[in-house]
Amino acid sequence: MSDIYLDNNATTMVDPAIVAEMLPYFTEQFGNPSSMHSFGNRVGQALKKARKQVQTLLGAEHDSEIIFTSCGTESDSTAILSALRANPERKEIITSVVEHPAVLSLCEHLEKDGYTVHCLPVDNIGRIDMARYRQLLSSKVAIVSIMWANNETGTLFPVEEMAELAHAAGVMFHTDAVQAVGKIPIDLRNSKIDMLSLSGHKLHAPKGCGVLYLRRGVRFRPLLRGGHQERGRRAGTENSASIVALGKAAELAQAHLEYENTYVKAMRDRLEQGILAQVGHAFATGDVSNRLPNTCNIAFEYIEGEAILMLLNKQGIAASSGSACTSGSLEPSHVMRAMNIPYTAAHGTIRFSLSRYNTPEEIERVIAAVPPVVAKLRKMSPYWSDNGPVGESGRAFAPTYA
Amino acid sequence: MWDYSEKVKDHFYNPRNARVLEGANGVGDVGSISCGDALRLMLLVDPESEQILDAGFQTFGCGSAIASSSALTEIIKGMTLDEALRVSNQDIADYLEGLPPEKMHCSVMGREALQAAVANYRGEEWKDDHEEGALVCKCFAVDAVLIEETIRANDLRSVEEVTNYTKAGGGCSSCHEGIEEILGKVLAEKGEVFNPAAAASQPKPAPAIAATTGGGVSPFQRIKRIERVIESIRPQLRADGGDVQIVDVVDKTVYVNMTGACSGCQLASATLGGIQQRLIEDLGEFIKVVPASKQPVSLGAGG
Numbered sequence: 001m002s003d004i005y006l007d008n009n010a011t012t013m014v015d016p017a018i019v020a021e022m023l024p025y026f027t028e029q030f031g032n033p034s035s036m037h038s039f040g041n042r043v044g045q046a047l048k049k050a051r052k053q054v055q056t057l058l059g060a061e062h063d064s065e066i067i068f069t070s071c072g073t074e075s076d077s078t079a080i081l082s083a084l085r086a087n088p089e090r091k092e093i094i095t096s097v098v099e100h101p102a103v104l105s106l107c108e109h110l111e112k113d114g115y116t117v118h119c120l121p122v123d124n125i126g127r128i129d130m131a132r133y134r135q136l137l138s139s140k141v142a143i144v145s146i147m148w149a150n151n152e153t154g155t156l157f158p159v160e161e162m163a164e165l166a167h168a169a170g171v172m173f174h175t176d177a178v179q180a181v182g183k184i185p186i187d188l189r190n191s192k193i194d195m196l197s198l199s200g201h202k203l204h205a206p207k208g209c210g211v212l213y214l215r216r217g218v219r220f221r222p223l224l225r226g227g228h229q230e231r232g233r234r235a236g237t238e239n240s241a242s243i244v245a246l247g248k249a250a251e252l253a254q255a256h257l258e259y260e261n262t263y264v265k266a267m268r269d270r271l272e273q274g275i276l277a278q279v280g281h282a283f284a285t286g287d288v289s290n291r292l293p294n295t296c297n298i299a300f301e302y303i304e305g306e307a308i309l310m311l312l313n314k315q316g317i318a319a320s321s322g323s324a325c326t327s328g329s330l331e332p333s334h335v336m337r338a339m340n341i342p343y344t345a346a347h348g349t350i351r352f353s354l355s356r357y358n359t360p361e362e363i364e365r366v367i368a369a370v371p372p373v374v375a376k377l378r379k380m381s382p383y384w385s386d387n388g389p390v391g392e393s394g395r396a397f398a399p400t401y402a
Numbered sequence: 403m404w405d406y407s408e409k410v411k412d413h414f415y416n417p418r419n420a421r422v423l424e425g426a427n428g429v430g431d432v433g434s435i436s437c438g439d440a441l442r443l444m445l446l447v448d449p450e451s452e453q454i455l456d457a458g459f460q461t462f463g464c465g466s467a468i469a470s471s472s473a474l475t476e477i478i479k480g481m482t483l484d485e486a487l488r489v490s491n492q493d494i495a496d497y498l499e500g501l502p503p504e505k506m507h508c509s510v511m512g513r514e515a516l517q518a519a520v521a522n523y524r525g526e527e528w529k530d531d532h533e534e535g536a537l538v539c540k541c542f543a544v545d546a547v548l549i550e551e552t553i554r555a556n557d558l559r560s561v562e563e564v565t566n567y568t569k570a571g572g573g574c575s576s577c578h579e580g581i582e583e584i585l586g587k588v589l590a591e592k593g594e595v596f597n598p599a600a601a602a603s604q605p606k607p608a609p610a611i612a613a614t615t616g617g618g619v620s621p622f623q624r625i626k627r628i629e630r631v632i633e634s635i636r637p638q639l640r641a642d643g644g645d646v647q648i649v650d651v652v653d654k655t656v657y658v659n660m661t662g663a664c665s666g667c668q669l670a671s672a673t674l675g676g677i678q679q680r681l682i683e684d685l686g687e688f689i690k691v692v693p694a695s696k697q698p699v700s701l702g703a704g705g
Contacts, residue, residue, distance in 0.1 A: 302462065303462065306464035306465055307463070307464055307465055307468060310414060310415075323464065332438060380420045380460055380461055381461070381462045382440060382441070383440075385422075397431060397440070397442065399433035399440040400431060400433065401434070
């Protein structure tokens with residue numbers, strides 16, 4: 001039996017059709033698109049096509065609004081730092097507590113440089129506090145940066161509405177849409193979103209390639225200055241093979257958007273219901289009625305995520321966890337803490353993220369594999385006795401914390 | 403994924419003594435605030451001899467927390483309580499053939515559970531004095547709390563000084579930004595500003611001979627270089643009341659003796675890892691640093 005990959009929010013397989021598309025750009029089509037000869041010109045043509053393909057997926061008005069970068073993180077940094085430099089008199093940033101580190105760590109760093117960062121709180125299913133958002137919008141704010149979909153829970157944020165509000169208040173709006181692009185329809189032309197980040201490797205293109213969408217007319221200051229690539233907005237020789245791949249990936253994502261929101265969604269729902277029907281003291285985290293079609297995040301109470309992952313991995317099942325021990329930082333996921341999920345549940349959160357390459361047979365295998373893993377670890381847990389949490393049988397486990 | 407040893411994996415997949423121990427007369431419940439893991443250690447102690455007749459555990463935690471608990475119970479079964487109390491967290495880590503630096507606190511939790519269980523058996527109250535912070539230096543496993551307290555206690559002003567006092571930052575140097583931040587924070591409490599130029603004015607240790615490829619150095623020169631690296635590290639260890647000596651060099655393995663405070667130090671294996679990192683960087687080849695006690699020629703080599 002082959003291994004089952006349910007960690008597509010971490011990264012995805014490069015589609016073989018995409019690999020085939022990009023390979024010639026390493027050997028025959030190796031030219032520098034800036035060069036004045038046919039070697040360069042053919043690559044230039046290919047980049048133009050890729051830009052169109054990405055434009056179509058995003059519903060952008062102009063292809064020149066697409067800037068190729070090296071990754072989602074670069075796009076996020078470029079967007080936020082550009083807004084700060086373009087508006088030097090504005091010293092405030094609005095973001096959320098559940099952003100990806102690509103935004104949060106940058107904002108924490110900017111706080112040290114004297115900026116005021118407002119992190120919007122979320123409720124216990126991860127919904128953003130819109131009233132607080134409205135209060136904070138002012139002429140002191142340089143940029144709002146809110147993710148389109150959360151990477152851990154898949155929860156979708158009302159970024160189109162938030163962008164309208166920002167626009168009305170005269171504030172720039174950026175969204176980190178790394179998890180959303182290719183999974184849900186996006187129509188930037190009819191939105192007030194000024195900037196958007198995406199990452200190639202989340203939608204079956206290779207790692208090391210991303211995009212910053214920059215609405216025409218939005219004031220911009222480049223992060224990298226140098227050559228005239230990307231119309232002077234992102235200097236550095238283009239990663240042509242990967243850009244070609246990202247273009248193809250955008251085209252394929254567009255073609256599979258309906259499949260993603262029907263078949264993939266149905267597999268995700270079957271997986272979640274199949275597990276929750278068999279395992280007690282477990283629940284789905286986030287806003288389950290408003291989330292990405294491919295993501296489910298289940299908290300298994302009284303056991304720890306890394307241990308679950310290791311036992312699943314032994315059976316060839318790959319997922320990820322919000323537990324402290326898988327983060328490298330020893331802190332449980334900031335997303336789970338923001339939603340006020342208790343420690344004993346946050347520690348045992350497992351994210352299953354599907355793609356169009358998963359099959360219903362794989363999902364059934366995972367549904368069969370999970371309950372024994374949970375049972376084995378609960379048997380070892382001091383919070384658990386026989387059939388339930390020890391608290392219910394009257395002798396609660398209350399360790400001395402050091 | 404963590405680089406777990408085969409022994410850690412074995413003790414995780416097949417934990418020993420993972421059960422509620424009926425009739426236990428010493429129970430220790432502890433948790434680690436830094437990662438949220440928790441452990442209950444149960445001992446069955448013979449009141450006559452104070453020998454640990456049986457041990458069991460329950461753990462809420464990651465793979466290495468479960469493996470550390472399992473290893474601990476295996477180590478202490480049959481020991482007297484006094485013998486068991488001499489088991490260090492390093493012994494637990496060694497038994498498991500090492501733990502990643504980020505996971506050393508799992509073995510610390512095991513040791514604390516043991517102290518708590520013995521205290522419980524003896525009717526004493528166990529209190530923990532060990533506060534753990536975020537790991538800053540991964541080469542030497544030094545956390546933020548220790549760095550902050552050392553800066554405060556010794557009025558430190560530069561990254562070099564922090565390295566001399568705590569070893570933090572003495573390996574790959576990628577945590578220097580983090581150390582500077584802590585320095586800035588502590589100095590700000592005194593109304594001072596951290597000045598990196600002051601740190602830069604300190605004489606740097608003489609650079610090692612121009613880097614050459616491993617193959618181009620004679621065996622004699624190579625040994626000399628290993629000696630020089632070890633010599634450059636010794637002052638830091640001596641500041642902690644410890645020391646290190648080269649015993650032998652066999653191919654890519656350097657056997658050393660850790661003495662003084664280092665020999666029983668909970669962080670001995672992290673220190674060895676840091677020395678190893680420095681040797682690898684200086685010599686440009688892979689070097690393994692191993693305690694001389696594990697040298698295969700001496701029959702006493704333990705597993």
